[in-house]
Amino acid sequence: MTISRREFMQWTAAASATALAGCATTGSGGAGRVVVIGGGIGGGTAAKYVKMWSPDIDVTVVERDAGFISCPISNLVLAGNTSINEISRDYSGLANRGIKVVRDNALAIDPAAKTVRLAGGNTLNYDRLIVSPGVDYLYDTIPGLNNAAAQSQVLHAWKAGPQTLALRKQLESMPDGGVFVFHVPLAPFRCPPGPYERVCQVADYFKRAKPKSKIIVLDSNSDIVSKAGLFRGAWNNLYKGMIDYRPNSEIADVDVKGMTIKLQFGDVKGDVLNVVPPQRAGEIARQAGLITANNRWCGVDWMTCESTAVKGVHVLGDATLSANAMPKSASMANQHAKVCAAAVIALIKNQPVNPQPMMMNTCYSFVDAKNVIHVASVHQYSASDKTMVVVKGAGGLSDKPSELEGTYAWGWAKNIWADSLA
């Protein structure tokens, strides 16, 4: 491997600094302190890998929920094809690794003081901060839904947990012959194939339990945004006549009392309405000035996931401004987190950062209880473009749905949950 003389000098200078650093102490916090906001796939993975790859760094995760409930596979709960318990995990795995898991809500970040203020009153100090806040919903774009009462009736169920169970209840209560109206926001949004998998799962449930029922899909986009041919094929083969897919159907408002979605031209009434609103990076990102694009997403340096707006703070997962063809997926959040963890360790220890990070994406979608389709891609850091680019010739789709891929999908799920939290 050939390197330039300059690179060699940098590495060796770093190594001698490391040898001497063993003599120094930073007081409380060992080699350094990392705080992670968010205990989802991104945050969990980041915390675990910083601790695993550098045990001498103090790691704290701030998470407001008692446990983790997975968005991936949650559509199957809607269909009764799995239980909420199957997709739930706790934080004992991270705790057993010596990571402090603080159940609280991060209210404010002070990047100059390098502190995070928590709702419970405590303040955490950090040397490096990793923010993986997921998404929040732009309810102000849908006036009829811009209040708590409306939001508890017309659900998004786009964050797994109580809303998943509540939507399942609504579907169970719907009479045979009823209409499920499902609205999909304009891309980019969390989980590109997710809405279309939801349509499959609800159709699978209706086929078994209330076969006269129908599904109307109001998609803001001009076509299915992921695995379009495969989903259309599945809908045709498995659920013929049940699904009315309408593209270019961006929502204008919702009349909750009248159970009607109002489009630009025309209204659509239903027995169960499921509206996934447009999204932006989670609230803490907005508070901290991390959002850089369209008032929605956080720009990062993809070599390290460090915010382009706030130094010393890294952002992961759905909240980031995606690189080209980079989906907002669980796999990506998990991959971001490992690149970030390695970079954060290197930055804390004054060592060189990996100049060639790679990331891969795998998304599995269940077209019924057992058959699955996937989309995959591989991404590499381009020094000339200064971002992650898709590796041409790699990645792709399934040929068709299969039960074999169904077994791989469950394997992926169990492994990503463990890789992130165990």
Add this chain to the structure above:
Amino acid sequence: MKKSWTGAWWAAALLAGAATPLQAQDANAARALAATCFTCHGTDGRSVGGVPPSIAGQNKTILLQQLKDFKEGKRPATIMHQHAKGYTDAQLEQIAGYFAAVKP
């Protein structure tokens, strides 16, 4: 003027028993590449439930050959060919080396 070895900046690292900077750098590069596989194959290649298969501790030559076979379309796959094509042969060798060195 005679240059003193004890003043050399790299002597401290070697005396401390640290890996040379290049070795540490290579090890971290291999680890970073292999970590892209952990999402499906488990942390360090120890798969939960064995599907997809565990690859921790697999023989390096065999694992590398499998990856190359996936990359060249010689081995039937639903997805591994799509992933293997994303890495150079040199990267695949680093990945195989990493998993071979991990305790199963």
